[in-house]
Amino acid sequence: MRTFLCPMDSEKPRKTLSESEARLKAANFCAYQERTQQEVRDKLYEYGLHRDSVEEVLSWLITENYINEERFAKAFAGGKFRIKKWGRVRILRELKQKGLSDYCIQKGMAEIEEEQYQQHLREWLEKKNAELKEKDLFIRKRKLAQFAIYKGYKPEEVWAKLNTLL
Template structure:
């Protein structure tokens, strides 16, 4: 059973104020704000007008969103670059902004986080076969978005 979201029928001005508050609360992508404006009951030309106004007033900034998203997902959820890139693509962020966002992640912190995750996962497994343990740890980290070649390089050194 699908739960249908109730559309509000707000005026363009009311919708713009609500969208501005929505953007002020945390960084939002254009796609998120566009969807929210459609929920407010605006038509496509009105949605584009409001989006343009919000971009001009700097409530929405794709580059700022990419930096915030990449930094947050890495620091808080400890995602790898591949998963972060995939998430940004789902938000329809441009390739330029994705690259800019991924530069937010410091290379030394990235390797240190990867090694920490390898050690934690290896300790949590009760597998006695070293090769199976390495494979399970690697699969876990690749799923978290880390690059396979980088994962295997560090897993071979740390899991024994």
């Protein structure tokens, strides 16, 4: 077995795994939580595999259904929406950044129900409004809008909701 230095930690030598060892570790890596192909590909390169071996292991993982990008997109979008209450814009940006296909992104975005989406936006705005000490209504609205837009909600939705709330 060869060892190589990890680029992030030049003092820690790492072992190069065989393809079968890497396959097992990658399967465990994917079983722990949903992963994209790129995340797994990066992990396989960290294990010291060469390009052909990486693609071989990756195709095996896809065949065995350890990796499914549509399933990843649904889990990611649903989770970020329900748990972190992100808006569609931010979720969409993150999914694109992960390199998913438009089809997978569309399937992931379909996990967000419109009624719940509007409810989360209203809850964010009400919570943040209660925290603000600003007296001036225009400044208060601007701060609330900036906050909600940062969370990933569309500006026109935010302003419409603000006008009904305040």
